[in-house]
Amino acid sequence: MKSPVSYQFGVNNRSFNPFDLNEKNAKRLDKLLKLKDAKLITGICRHYINNFIPDPVKNENEYWIISCFPSTDHSPVRVSIWFPEVFNITPARSYFGHTDDLQCMVFVHKDYFNAAALHKAERKVKGLHFRPGYRFVTGIDKQLAAFMPLRSYFSFAEKENIFESIRTHNYELTLKGRTPFKKGHNYEFVRYLFR
Numbered sequence: 001m002k003s004p005v006s007y008q009f010g011v012n013n014r015s016f017n018p019f020d021l022n023e024k025n026a027k028r029l030d031k032l033l034k035l036k037d038a039k040l041i042t043g044i045c046r047h048y049i050n051n052f053i054p055d056p057v058k059n060e061n062e063y064w065i066i067s068c069f070p071s072t073d074h075s076p077v078r079v080s081i082w083f084p085e086v087f088n089i090t091p092a093r094s095y096f097g098h099t100d101d102l103q104c105m106v107f108v109h110k111d112y113f114n115a116a117a118l119h120k121a122e123r124k125v126k127g128l129h130f131r132p133g134y135r136f137v138t139g140i141d142k143q144l145a146a147f148m149p150l151r152s153y154f155s156f157a158e159k160e161n162i163f164e165s166i167r168t169h170n171y172e173l174t175l176k177g178r179t180p181f182k183k184g185h186n187y188e189f190v191r192y193l194f195r
Contacts, residue, residue, distance in 0.1 A: 008055045011194055016057055019187040028068035029188045032076055037102055037150055041089055044153050045077055046193045048087055052166045054174045063174045065185035082176045084138040096131060096147060104153050110142040112165035125156045140172050
């Protein structure tokens with residue numbers, strides 16, 4: 001098992017850079033805030049950015065982006081580091097599900113798990129399942145996609161090995177370089193989350 005990543009995580013009362021308002025991004029944020037699960041979604045996004053994005057203030061729109069209802073798949077939320085997405089909130093039917101209920105996808109690092117640990121996590125976290133062959137390849141050999149209902153996110157992320165596995169995956173991905181998707185970043189959403 002890997003040791004915890006020694007890297008700066010968290011917003012820590014540092015102020016984000018100013019930005020120019022974008023009417024399209026503001027409309028997408030407004031659409032997200034009208035969803036019945038908006039409070040839960042924003043709480044999950046705030047937690048994910050604060051705990052799992054390496055130095056989120058310094059690296060905003062450089063190494064990571066967050067989008068609301070991006071034109072490519074219209075998911076309510078998508079977070080990308082470098083090139084691929086590492087986290088999303090989308091209807092379950094979009095990936096390995098059969099309902100319109102929203103679910104989270106989170107990448108973790110396999111080095112933190114053996115078969116018994118994966119099985120135990122799936123038993124303890126309601127609706128959780130892991131998929132090694134998920135279509136978004138991040139370039140991290142040890143990536144593993146975890147899918148769960150929205151309401152299971154916090155019980156999933158509170159487990160120490162899972163918490164560190166997400167940080168390690170995202171840190172290793174940050175080392176691959178800057179994101180090419182800068183136009184997709186929703187500054188309005190981040191400012192709403194950390195206002």
